[in-house]
Amino acid sequence: MLIVSMDTSSTTVDWVFSELLRHPKVMKKLQNELLEYLDMVIKEVFRLHPIAPLLIPHESVEDCTIDGFDIPKSSRILVNVWAIGRDPEVWSEPEKFVPERFVGSNIDLRGRDFQLLPFGSGRRSCPGLQLGLTIVRLMLAQLVHCFDWKLPNGMMPNDIDMTEKFGLVTTRAQHLMAIPTCRC
Template sequence: MIWNSDLLVASMDTSVTAVEWAISELLRHPEAMRKLQKELEEKVGLERIVEESDVEGLEYLDMVIKESMRLHPVAPLLLPHESMEDCTVDDFHIQKNARIIINVYAIGRDPSVWRDPEIFVPERFRDSNIYLRGQDFRLIPFGSGRRICPGLQLGLTVVRFVLAQLVHCFNWELADNIQPTDLDMSEAFGIVTSRAKHLKVVPAYRLNK
């Protein structure tokens, strides 16, 4: 029962945190928010809410999610891996049976890997072959290999659908007259790296009915 509850909490907490970070970045970058809303308007229209079947093929939505997960991986340190034999990686000798922890947060902000790594630019993934499924080590928010997150497909489906629904159905403004440039993006480090202060926003319904 404890194992089952751990899986349930892990799946909910990570998905909610991923959506909250994505909304935070979109609020800080209104142009990106407008582009995503335009894509949803063209695909779905303003007469109805987003259906799960609408999410496939939304290119800019996928770019936003990739960029948000690059900057804000909800699990910044992957579960320890153990080397099966002596090996060398980038001139570092790793002994057999050594425990290795992968710092996904550092990879996502490495200037030798990413141009302007601290800036939120979804367009960097346009016409890119970088995916979230562990094949490209520049972006591995779900891990890679045999220990990749078993909830990858469900997590991506939930995050895509919820984010698309929130952005399509509502216009959002920060509460307490906070300007987007002043939004506190501090992190609370833990098993899941969430915002230090939860996002406070005011929604305004934008659909025609």
């Protein structure tokens, strides 16, 4: 569990920083409102960039019908979390990075709300949820609170390559480079 949480946690931080560097106003707001705003930023990154885009397969225990689709007993079901996070019927402007969409929202990361399932749901949810979130929150809080960040070589925020490299864990295709400056 520790090894898995390290890989997924570092990948999550990479995606968060990519989005923060692409959206400098969000970065400044996060630095000023760290405690209140951090969870909204993390939820928005999990919505746009789920670390595991397909949940582990589930198997139906009985025949059922969902939204007019007949699902026979013993069918294997793959839940596409990536598509749910970008569904325009669920999210307004789904391709945009807008952490404020979670202001006053009861949507959580534990899978109770089926529009956001970064850790799965129910009995088959990720057992490392709490450890992973703790690592991500601590790492991000320290990096954002202690440093100002800028892009190298006159690079502009829109120049950041957000191409995904598909695998068991969806990472960025290109490494992110940023220059920290102490906020002392």
